[in-house]
Amino acid sequence: MLPRRYPWEQCSIASTLEIVGDRWTMLIIREAFFGTRRFEDFHRRLGIARTVLSDRLGRLVADGLLRKERYQDAPARDEYRLTDKGSDLWPALMALMWWGDRHATDGPPPVVVVHRGCGGTVDDRRVCTRCHAPLGPRDVLVSRGDPAAAAASTGPGR
C-alpha cells in the first residue's frame, strides 16, 4: 500500500491498512511470527513474486515492523526479524485467524496456537482457554495442522 491512499481518513484503522493493508504484507508478518526470517524462505512459503517480496520487505523495514540483521558475512546475508512494532500486530493476526476459523474454513482449524507448557488454546481475546492467562506471541507454540505436533514446534520468531 504505497503512498497514503486514504489521506482524508482520520482513523487508525485506515492508517494501519496503509501499512499492512495490501495483499501480501499481513502474510509476510504471519510468516515472521511462524519463524521465517530469510528472503528465500519467505519466497518459498508464500509463493510471492520476488520483486514484490523485495519491495514489501524493504517497506516493512522502512516502516519499522521488521529489522534487518546480518547473520553471515561473505557473502553478506541478512535476515528479517520482527521489531516490537511488528510484534504488536499479533492481536490483529489472531483476530483474523479467529474469524477465519469460524467463518472461512471448513472443519477444524488448520493452524493451532497453543499455550506453551500449558496446552490450552488461545481464545478470541488472546486468553488461554485452560489456565486463563493472557497470552502474547512468546507464550505460544504454533502448529501447522496437527495440534499434537504443537509441542514439537519451534514456536514463533522474534
Add this chain to the structure above:
Amino acid sequence: MLPRRYPWEQCSIASTLEIVGDRWTMLIIREAFFGTRRFEDFHRRLGIARTVLSDRLGRLVADGLLRKERYQDAPARDEYRLTDKGSDLWPALMALMWWGDRHATDGPPPVVVVHRGCGGTVDDRRVCTRCHAPLGPRDVLVSRGDPAAAAASTGPGR
C-alpha cells in the same frame, strides 16, 4: 479479493484475507460498524470508485458479511447491514485500530470507542478499561474525533 489467491495456503489468516484482504473491504466493514448503510453514503465517506464499491458490496453480500434490506419501494432502494458473520469482524477491526493508535497515528486516537453508559474505553482485549466488562460491538459508542461527543453518537450499526 477475487478468485482464491492463496489456494495452497492452509491457514485461516489467508482464508480471511481472501475475503476481506483487499484494499477497500475492511474500510467498508468499518463504515458499516459506524452506522453507514447506503450506497451513496459509503461512496461519499470512503471516496471509493462507484464501480469498485458496487463490486465489493455485491461480494460482501454473496459472502454473507452484509445483507441487503429493502427500506423503500418506488424506487426500490436497499440498504446494506452487517450480518452476524460480518459483525464477527469486530475483534479484527478493534485490533487494527489498536495498532494504528499505537504505531500509525500521531497524537490522541482520532476515533474513540466508549463503553455505552459506563464511559470507559476499550482495551486491546476488548475489555472495558473502567468496569472490566468484556465488550461487543453493541456495547459501545463510536465517536469520530471528540471523545466527549461519544455519548451523543448514534453508535454502531448492525
Add this chain to the structure above:
DNA sequence: CCCCCTCAGTATGGTCACACTACTGAGGCG
C-alpha cells in the same frame, strides 16, 4: 580453473485490479 549450487535480489514484459469520468434509469420536487 571451470561448472554448478545457494542466497538475495534486479530487470523485463504481460495482465488484471482499481481509478476517474460519464452515462442510465427510476422516481420526487417545484
Add this chain to the structure above:
DNA sequence: CGCCTCAGTAGTGTGACCATACTGAGGGGG
C-alpha cells in the same frame, strides 16, 4: 419540463502485481 437524489453500469486509462529470466557474490567438486 427540467433538475434533483439514489444506485448503479460503461468505457478507458494506469499502476500494482505476476512469472520468468538474469546478476552477482561466494562455496564445493572434479
